[in-house]
Amino acid sequence: MPSDFIDKISALKAQWPDNIAVQCFDPAYFATLSEGHKLRLQKCLNSGVENPDSEMGCYACQPSDFDDFKPFFARVLARHHKVAEDARHVNNWDLGSVEGLPEDGVLDIAKLGLPALSMRVRVGRNLRDFALPGSMTKDDRIRLENRMMGVFDRLIAMPEFGGAYYSLTPGNPCFIDDAKYDALVDAHIMFKRMDTDRYLIAAGIAADWPFGRGCYASADRELMIWVGEEDHLRIMCMKRGTVLNEVFDRLKLALETVESIEGMEFAYSADYGVVTSCPTNLGTGMRASLHIALPNLTADGTDAKAKAIARPLGLAVRGIGGEHTPIGADGTLDISPSARFCITEAEIVAALYKGIVLLKDAEAACGK
Ligand code: DAR
DSSP: OHHHHHHHHHHHHHHOTTOHHHHHOOHHHHHTSOHHHHHHHHHHHHHHHHOTTOSSOOOOOSTTHHHHTHHHHHHHHHHHHTOOTTOOOOOOOOGGGSTTSOTTOOOBGGGGTOOOEEEEEEEEEOBTTSOOGGGOOHHHHHHHHHHHHHHHHHHHTSTTTOEEEEEOSTTOTTBOOHHHHHHHHHTTSSOOOSTTOHHHHHHTTTTTTTTTOEEEEETTSOEEEEESSSSSEEEEEEEEESBHHHHHHHHHHHHHHHHTSTTOOBOEETTTEEOOSSGGGTBTOEEEEEEEEOTTTTTTSSSHHHHHHHGGGTEEEEBTTBTTOOOOTTSEEEEEESOOSSSOHHHHHHHHHHHHHHHHHHHHHHTO
16 A cells, blocks of 8 residues: 555656656655545556656546645646746736737737637636546536536526537436547547546546536537536637637636536635646646647648747647647647646736747748
8 A cells, every 4th residue: 555655656756757746756745644645645646656657647636635735736736837836826817917918909810910720718627516537436427417417508598608418428318329429529529538548547537437428519619518527627619710819708708607507616726726637737727729730840740840849939739639639631730828827817818829920930931
């Protein structure tokens, strides 16, 4: 048990310098914990111990984990997010709080010389009266889905958000078959299956698949709410266009609408903001992204050049299906600001607006 765990981590420390959880684990701190807390913290690190190639290597499993194990998580957050160990997060959706944006506050990429692109902003949220996905029971997962179905009934009745819920839970009245599931995944509406992701399996987040999982989609397919993925909820707005405000503002309205419904109290930390499973998403839980074709930078069939240019700009590069997916056929990549924590929501979407034009210039320069 714990002593084997300590020995296992100690052996990994020397071999896996990029595994943040393993590198930040302190046996002396661990020894001060009660037996119960030792088991809780051990569970948080299980994914990174079973998958030493992890970059982060840990997930919170209870809403209070970040606060209850602050000596450990403060080091993890400092190392990943490049902030001080006593950093505190502040949330702010007001674009007026960000300097250097257009006077009218409209973030129109057309004014930067860019065409209509696929725009997407998503946030992770967890309900504070449930364990996080890594520690949920099958019953928890089904109870959470049933609570969300009551919320979706309210959204369905609203003209601006009306749509339908698609459940993966056998026996659920909104249950869909494999063909429908595959079609929704191919349309980038539903999330891909989790029971093949070794990190999520080891974290307990993929347990009981597919029970308690599903996706709400508005009729215009521009608002999606995933249930039971890496967080209890992933709420996202997307559309093809040039004005980032349209997805950012609609997401804010959708969040406020959902959070106003009884039983929708989200998990927050006074120090760390929005609580998410993964420390990489803590604070805002927000990823704002654009899909842009970069045929010159991806001419060698890889995203290596694009990543080398994007990283210093504070931008992350993914495939068009999200994390761990391939480049699009025409060299299209998913570009998003890397920061989630100790940055506000307004600053994230502003960083996307300011960063994408620099990447576009690098693409043009690469083609000369
Ligand atoms: N495999 C995990 C991924 C961490 C970041 N991505 C998330 N949360 N989807 C790792 O620790 O590398």
